[in-house]
Amino acid sequence: MAYDQLVTSKKGDKLFLLGNEAAVRGAIEAGVSVAATYPGTPSSEIGNILSVVAKNAEMYFEFSANEKVAMEVAATAAASGIRSFTFMKHVGLNVAADSFMTTAYSGLKGGMIVLVADDPSLFSSQNEQDTRNYSRLSSIPILEPSSPQEIKDMMVYGFDLSETFGIPVILRTSTRVSHMRGIVECGEISKPKSTTKEITSDKHWLKGYFVKNPREFVPVPANALEMHERLVAKIEKIEEIANESPMNEVYSFESGVLQGKYGVISSGGAFNYAYDVISQENLGMDILKLALSYPTPKDLIYDFCKNLEGVFIVEEVDPVLERDVLAVLGEYNLDCPVYGKFDGTFPMIHEFNLDIVKESFNKVISDLKDDREFKEDYKSENAEDFEGNLIEILEKMEFTDGLNELLENIPTRAPTLCAGCSHRSAYFAAVKAYQELGYLSEDMIFASDIGCYTLGISPPYETADYLLSMGSSVGDGCGFSVATDQHVMSFIGDSTFFHSGLSPLVNAVHNKNKFVLTILDNRITAMTGGQPNPGIPVDGMGDEAPAIPIEDIVEAIGVKFLKIVNPHNIKKTVDIYKEALEYDGVAVVIARYPCTLIKGQKKKAPMVIKDNCVKCLECVKTLACPAISYLNDKVIIDEALCKSCAVCIQVCPNKAIGVKKGD
Template sequence: MNMKEILTAQKGENLFLLGNEAAVRGALEAGISVASTYPGTPSSEIGDVLSRIAKDADIYFEFSTNEKVALEVSAAASASGLRSFTFMKHVGLNVASDSLMSVVYSGVNGGMIILSADDPSMFSSQNEQDNRYYARLANMPMLEPSNPQEVKDLMKYGFQLSEEFQIPILMRTTTRVSHMRGIVEVDSVNEEKRKGFFKKDPLRFVPVPEVARNMHQKLVDKIKKLELKADQSSLNKLFHKKGDLGVITSGSAFNYVMDVVEENDLPVNVLKITFSYPFPENTILEFIRDVDEILMVEEVDPVMEKDVMAIVGKYSLKKKVHGKLNGTLPLIYEFSPDIILEGINKVLGIKTNKKIKKSRKTELTLPKRPPTLCPGCPHRAVYYSVKKAISNLNLENVIFPTDIGCYTLGIEPPYEAGDYLLSMGSSVGTSCGFSKATQQNIISFIGDSTFFHAGIPPLINAVHNKDQFVLVILDNRTTAMTGGQPNPGLPVDGMGYEAPEISIERIVEAAGVKFIEIINPLNLKKSQRVIEQAIQYPGMAVVISKYPCMLIKNKGKKKNFIIEVKDDCNNCNNCLDELSCPAIYRADDYTIQIDPQLCRRCSVCIQICPEKAIGVKK
C-alpha cells in the first residue's frame, strides 16, 4: 500500500492498516484542521503519516518541541472552533499534563482528541504507566479501541462526542493496538473546511481561581451527563453469552479473551468496555447481576477492577471479583492469549490442557541479540573520545547522566556511559543535582531533539546556580530513535516546508555558558582534546557534537571506497573491545574482518588501531 492511500481511499474500500494509520484516516474522516505531536513510540507512525499527507489533505500538522506544546497548539485550535488532534506516547502525556488539567476545565468549541499510546511490557519506554488514570485525574471521557477498525471509527465518534459535550476526549491505545494491522473499511474523508475564529470569553478560558471554581462545577455537571451517555452507549457491548462467569475487558485484552473463549468454547459471558470513562455503572450492574462470579481482564493496572468492586460494594452484591488483585492474573506487563486462558481456567476450575501439541523448547542457551548503535553512528565515536579523555586525565567515578534517544544504548559495554536516567531532559537537571551532591566529575549526554524538548530550562538552571559539569549535546540532525522526524534544529518542518533552523549553540550561549565547543565526532583527536578541556574548565562546559545520523546521511549512497583490516593486524582486539562496531567481526579463521555491507566508512576504526592495520583498500 502506498501511504497516500490513507488519504485517497474511497468510501467502502478496504485497507490493511496499522492502528496508527487508522487513527489518521479516522481524523481525516472527522474533518480535522490541526494536528500536533512530539514523536514517541508506539504513537510515532501517526505523525509520520500526517507529515507525508498534510499538504495534500489541506490540514496543518506540526512536530512540536514537546508534548505540552503539542497539546497547547491543538487546544487553542479547538478553542477557535477547529477540530484538532494531538497524540503522544504515554509518558508524553506526563509532560502535557499541566495543560491537560486546564483544557478539561475550559472545554472546547471544535472537537479535540488527545491520543495516548501506552506501552505495556515496555517495548520502547522507561515505564508502563496506565494512562487510564489520566481520564480519572482530569475528569475527561475515555475511549479504548481494540483494533485498527475501531481506532478509525472511534476517532470519528470521539470528535462528535467532544463537540456535543464541549470537552476533549482521551483515546487510549496500547502498543498491541497501535502496532496491530488489520483490515479497515473506510468511509469518506470530510472535506468541509472550517475557518478558525477565537471568540473571547475570559470566564471560560482564563482559569483564575474565581473562574476556575465555576469551571470545575461545570465540568462535574458535564461528567454526570456523560455517565448517562456511557451507560447508553452501544460501544459497551456483550459479546459472548454462556455459563455463569462474567468477564469484563477492554482494549487488546478483549482480543485475547475472545480468541481463547471461542477456540476453547469456554462457558463465559464477555462484556467489552470501549467507552470506559465515565465508568458505565448501570451497564456493569446489569451485567454482573446475571453472573455468579466476575473476572476482570485489563492492561495494565486493576483500574476497572477497583471500580467494579466499588459497584459490588455499593449495591451489597455477593459477587466474587477475580483479577489482578487476587492473583488470578499477573499484576504487571502485557497479557497474551496463554495468560488469559490460564486465568479463565483457574476461575472455572479447569486444568489448563497443555497436552496435544507440546510447546517446543530448545535445550541450548542462545546468545542474546541486544539492539545497538548502528555502524558509523556518530554517538559511538563520542563515547569512545569521552572514555579516552577520562583515562588521559586519570579520572575515576565519573558520573554519566544520560537521556532519551538512541544514545541511551551507550549504557552497554564497552561504552558504559549511562548512569542515571529519569525522563526527557533529565540528563541536565540531574547533573545539577549531582554537581551539588557530590565532588565527582559529571559528563552528561543529551540529543538535539531532546535538548529542544526539555533540556533548555535545566541548562539555565545550571548556569544560574553555578553548577559544574560537562554537557555533551549529541546533535545528529534528527529525532533518530523514533524514525527520523525533523526537530527545530533543522531547516524543515512537519509539513515538509522550509523552516528557520534554531541554533543550539546560540541558545547555549544565551543561557550564559562560557565554554562552548563544536566538534566533528569523527575526528577523534580533536574531540578528545576538546572534551579534556571541557572537563578541566571551571564552570559549565558544553560540547556540541555535530554529525548527522547515519540512517539519514547520504541515504542510499555509499562512499566508493572500502575499509579493510590489513596483514599488519596483530589481533590485539582493540577495535573489537573498545569500539564494538557491528561491522567489525572475528571471522572463522580468527582474523578480524570488516563487513563491507555494514560498514559506513566513518573511519573511526582507522584512527583507533594501534598498529595502523586498518585502512582504505587500495
C-alpha cells in the same frame, strides 16, 4: 500501502491498515484541521504519515518541540472552533500534563482527540504507566479500541463526543493495538469546519475564530470554580451516554460450560485475548467490552453482573477497571465475586497473551469445577495432541528436523549503536579523556537521556549511570554537581535538547553548577524514525523552515565554555573533553555529525584490515562497532555495514586499518 489511499479512499472501500494508519484515516474522516505531536513509539507512525498526507487532507501538521507544546497547539485550535488532534506515547502525556489537565476545565469549541499510546511490557519505554489513570485524574472521557477498525471508528465517534460536550477525549491505544494490522472499512470523509467562524486564508487548512470569553478560558480561581462545576456536570451526562453507547457492547456465546454463571469485563487489547480464549476453550462466558470506559457506565456494569456467580476483569497493567467494578458492586450492594489483579488471578504488570489469560482463568476455574464431567467439557477437542512442552508439540506436528539444535543455539542480539554512529565516537572520546586525566571510573557520573544514545549503557562505553526522563540528563547534571564532588558528564540528543533541555541548562548556568554537557547533534530525531526537529531547516510537512542553531541558544543562555566538534575526529574530541572536564563551570560540547540513516549521504570507500594486523583486537573491544568482528582467527570489516567514519583507523595502535583502494 500508498499513504495517499488514506486520503482518497471512499466510503465502503476496505484498506489493510496498521492501527496507527487507521488513526490517520479516522482524523481525516472526522475533518481535523490541525494536528501536532512530538514523536514517540508506539505512536510514531501517525506523525510520519501525516507529514506526507497533511496537505492533501487539508490539514496543518507539525512536529512540535515537545508534547506540552503539541497539546497547547491542539487545545488552542479546538478553542478556536476547529477540530484538532494531538498524539503521543504514554510518558509524553507526563510532559503535557500541566496543560492537559486544564483543558478539561477550560473547555473547547471544536472537537479534540488526545491519542495516547501505552507500552505494556516496555518495548520502547522507561515505564509502563497506564493512561487510564489520567482519565480519572483529569475527568476526561477515554476510549479504548482493540482493533484498527475500532481505532478509526472511535476517532470519529470521539470527535463528535468531544465537540458535543466541549471537552477533550482520550483515545488510548497500546503497542499491540497500534501495530496490529486489520481490514478497515472506510467511512465518509467530513470536510473540515468551524463551530465559531470560518476564516478564508491562503493556507491549505481551514482556520477558525477564537471568541473571547475569559470566564470560560482563563482559569483564575474564581473562574476555575465555575469551570469545575461545569466539568462535573459534563461527566455526569457523558456517563448516561456511556451506559447506552454502542461503543460498550456485550459479546455473547451460544454455548459453553460456564455460560450464564460467570462473565468477563474487559477493554482495549486485552479484550482480544479474553475473546479468543473463551472461544477456543468453549467457556461460554459473556464479555462486557467497555470501549468508552470512563466515565464509568455504572448501570451497564450492574446489569451485566447482577445475575452472575462471579466476574473476571481482564485488563493490562493497572487494575483500573477492577477498581471501577468493585465500586459499582459496592454501591449496589451486589454479591458477585471479582477475579482480577487484586486477588492474584491475573498478573499486575506487563502485556497479556493467550497463555497468560488462559492460565489466569484456570486458576479460578480449576477451583470452582473439579468434577470429571466439567473437565471433559473444558478440554479442547484435540487437547491430547498438544500436551507437553514446545519440542514435544512440534514433534507431533512434524516440524522438528534439527529443531532441538536450532532452539538451543539461537543467539541473543543485544541492541547496539549503528555502524558509523557518531555517538559511539563521542563516548569513546569521553572515556579516553577521563582516563588520560587520571580520573577513576567510580569517580565519574554519566547522566544519560532518552534516545539512541541511551545504548551508551553497554560495554565498552558504560556511559549511562542515571536516567529519569526526556531532558533529565541536564537537570541530573545540576543535582549531581551540588550533591557530590564527582566528575559529571551529561549526554542529550539535539531533538531532546529542544524538547526539554533548555530550562535545566538555564538552571545550571544561574546556579553556577559544574559539569560537562554533550549535545549529540546528529541532525535528526533518529530513534523514532528520522523526524525533523527545530535544528534543521524543514518542518513537519516537508516545507522549508528556519533552523534554530543550538549554539546560539547555548550562548544566549550564558554558557561561557562552548565547543563544537566532529566526534569522528577522535584526538580533537578527546582534547576538548579534557579541557571541558577541568573547566570550573558548565561546559557544553556540541558533537555534530549527521546520523548515518539520513538518506542521500554519499557512499564513501569502506575501511579494510591490512596484512600487518596483529589481532590485538583493540578495534573490536574498544569500539564495539557492528561492522567489525573477529571470526575464524581474523579481524573482519563488513564492507556492507561500514559507514567510512574512519574511527577504527584512529583507534588501531598498529596502523593496520586503512581505506579500501578502488578496484
